[in-house]
Amino acid sequence: MSSVIEICNSGLNMLGANNITSLTEDSKNARLCNQRYNSVRDSVFREHLWNCLIKRVQLAVETDKPTHEYIYQYTLPSDCIRVIKIGSSSDGSSSDLNGGQTFKVEGRKILTNEDTIYLLYVGRINDPNEYDTLLIETISTRLAAELAYAITNSNPLANTLKAEYRDKLSIARHTDASEGSADYLDSSSYINSRY
Numbered sequence: 001m002s003s004v005i006e007i008c009n010s011g012l013n014m015l016g017a018n019n020i021t022s023l024t025e026d027s028k029n030a031r032l033c034n035q036r037y038n039s040v041r042d043s044v045f046r047e048h049l050w051n052c053l054i055k056r057v058q059l060a061v062e063t064d065k066p067t068h069e070y071i072y073q074y075t076l077p078s079d080c081i082r083v084i085k086i087g088s089s090s091d092g093s094s095s096d097l098n099g100g101q102t103f104k105v106e107g108r109k110i111l112t113n114e115d116t117i118y119l120l121y122v123g124r125i126n127d128p129n130e131y132d133t134l135l136i137e138t139i140s141t142r143l144a145a146e147l148a149y150a151i152t153n154s155n156p157l158a159n160t161l162k163a164e165y166r167d168k169l170s171i172a173r174h175t176d177a178s179e180g181s182a183d184y185l186d187s188s189s190y191i192n193s194r195y
Helices: 004-014 028-046 133-152 155-177 187-192
Strands: 054-059 072-075 080-087 094-096 103-106 109-112 117-123
Touching (some): 080 109, 133 155
Antiparallel strands (some): 080 094, 103 109
């Protein structure tokens, strides 16, 4: 069982800082974690196509149409962090991100010429119990790097933790990307896993 507090405390422990019991307690560490956790988590979510965060939905076409270039528009789900691909049928045929200008994300809309789309995306999942263990470690390390200077006033520690974050992210990406076939993974998933 994991919780947001445990993820925050893991990051605080990397800094040698005091643990917190809630994000709303009256302490500097809790205020900083409360201020930064969601943003840091969502940033890490966007950096990879995490298997534990993948969602699939069919989107309803909107009555409003784009003024030019595309015929249809769809609203992204409110929890969509990153679009992976769209398909025009439920059997998996799709238009992927690297396959030309078959769709475009603009703001919270997908513009396309497809009258039906099935969306594969990275979703914002708030329950840490749904996260892979390596994703939890990656979020904790990124949070520690983000809070390092505010808590310790140490730029060297912040830089060390940023390097450690990049290492943990690379390991997590490689492990996560190796589970399953590469049916929706773009080449950047493998290229970036080396960094």
